[in-house]
Amino acid sequence: MEYTIGKLAQLAGVSPRTLRYYDEINLLKPAKVNGSGYRIYGQEEVDRLQQILFFRELDVDLETIVAIMNDPNFDKEQALQKHHSKLVEKRNRLDKLIVTVEKSIANLKGEYPMENKEKFAAFKENLIAENERKYGEEIRNKYGNKVVDASNAKLRGMSEDDYAAMQALEKELFDLIKQACPTGDPSSSLAQKAAEKHKEWLMYSWPEYSEEAHAGLAEMYVADERFKAYYDKVIDGGAEFLRDAILIFTGKKAI
Amino acid sequence: MEYTIGKLAQLAGVSPRTLRYYDEINLLKPAKVNGSGYRIYGQEEVDRLQQILFFRELDVDLETIVAIMNDPNFDKEQALQKHHSKLVEKRNRLDKLIVTVEKSIANLKGEYPMENKEKFAAFKENLIAENERKYGEEIRNKYGNKVVDASNAKLRGMSEDDYAAMQALEKELFDLIKQACPTGDPSSSLAQKAAEKHKEWLMYSWPEYSEEAHAGLAEMYVADERFKAYYDKVIDGGAEFLRDAILIFTGKKAI
C-alpha cells in the first residue's frame, strides 16, 4: 500500500505539515519521491510513524526520537515493550492525579484536611518521571546515582538538610545490613532494625506508608537488576537479605 | 501561610519563571507585592495554582484557562468535578493505547494481523477528545451537532460517502424509533430492528463491537442529559425506549 502525504496524514491523524517537518528533521523520510516531487510513503513508514507517535505520547522530544530511532541498534520490539511499561507508569500517575482531585473536592467541602504539599504531590511525580527520562539514564551512567537522587529529592521539595539526613540514614542502613547479613537471619533484631531504618528512609520520599507498598518495594529490590546491584554492592546477597527482613517486618512472611 | 515566588514554585513543582509568566498574563496574580517588589502568595493562590495545573494536565491552553477561571461564574468545585471526569477519560484512552502497543507487539511477531487503521485508532481518540474540548461546546451551541460530528467523522478517516451513509442510517434509526415507540413495547420486532440499526450506526465510529459496550452506551443515553435530549427530540420518551430496546437486543434484560 502506498500513501501520499495527505493519505498518511489522514490515516495517522496528524497534519501534512507535521509529516513534512518530520522529513525535514530526518525523523521520517518518505519511501520515495515521485517524478513531480510528491512524497510517497510505504508500509515501513506507516509502522515507523506509529512508533514516533508512541514516543511523542510519552513527551519525548523529537530530537531525542531521531537519535533513538536512527541508532543502528534500535530494536522495534524492544522499543514497543518500553512504550508499554512507560504507558503503564503514566496511567499509574494519572490514577494518583484522579485520587488527588477526589481529595481536593473533599477538602474544598471541608470533609478532609489536606496539606498544601499533598495537593501537588501527584503533579510532581510526573516531573520526577520526566526528570528521570530526560537525564536519568545518561547521568546515572556518567556520574552515578547520587546526582539523580539529589535532583529528585530537590523536586520533592526537600531541603538540603533533609537530603543530608536522608543520606545519613542510608549510611546507617548500609551499616546495619553489613552487620546483619553475615548472620543469615533476616528475623534477627539487627535485621529488623535495618528494615525499620529502611522504612524511615522511605518516608523521606513517600507521601504515605503502607506495609503492602513496603513489601512490594522489597520484592522489586531483588527483581530489578538496578536495585539489586545497588544493595549487593554493600555486601554480597544484601538485596535478598534486605528483602527478607522487610517481608518479615511488614508481616508478609512468617519467621 | 505566605510564600515567596521561589517557595511556591518549589511547593508546586513549577519554575519561578512560570509563576511570573502567569502573573503577566493575569492567570495567577500574587496576593500582594511587598515593599521591595517581591511577589507574595497566600493560600488562595496555592489552590488556584493547583486548579491551573489540572487544566494544564488536560492540555487546555493558558488563554482558555484564563478565560475560564476569570469568569465570574467560575465554580471551583464544579471545575474539580469536571477535571475528575476528564482525567478518567484520559485514563481510558491511555488504556486503549496500552492495548494498541500489546497488539502491535503481537503484530510485529506475526501473531496477530493488524490493519493500519487500527494502529492509529487509539491516537485518534485523543485527537477527537481534544477537538471536542476545543471547539465542541462552542460549536455545538452555535451551529448544532452536525458540524462537530462531521469534524469528528473526518478525523476518524471516514470518507464523505461513509459520513453520508452514516447520516442516512441515523435517519432510518430515527424513523424506526418514531414508529416503534408509541407501541410501548421495546421487545417488538420494530424496536429490535431499531436496536440493530443502532448497532450498525455505531460500527461506523467504533473500532469493535461488544454487547457490553453497546448496553453501557444505552444506559448513558438516559443518564446523560445531552444524549437524552438528542433522542427525546425525535419522539418523547425516545431515549428510554431505545435504551430498553438495546438492553433486550444485547441480552442484558429479559423480555
Next chain:
DNA sequence: CATAAACCTTTACGTAACGTGAAGGTCAAG
C-alpha cells in the same frame, strides 16, 4: 558589622513543534 550567598526584580532574546498563508505546479473527474 560586613560581606557573601541566596534570594528577588525587570528586560529581552531564544526555543520547539509545528500552524498558517502565499505562490505556484499536478492530477482525476466531468
Next chain:
DNA sequence: CTTGACCTTCACGTTACGTAAAGGTTTATG
C-alpha cells in the same frame, strides 16, 4: 479543458516558557 483537490517550497507567526544579563534585597555567617 478546466475546475477543484491535491501536492510543492519558502517564510513568517505562535505558545509557554528557558535562559542569560544587570541589578536590588534578605539572610546566614565569620
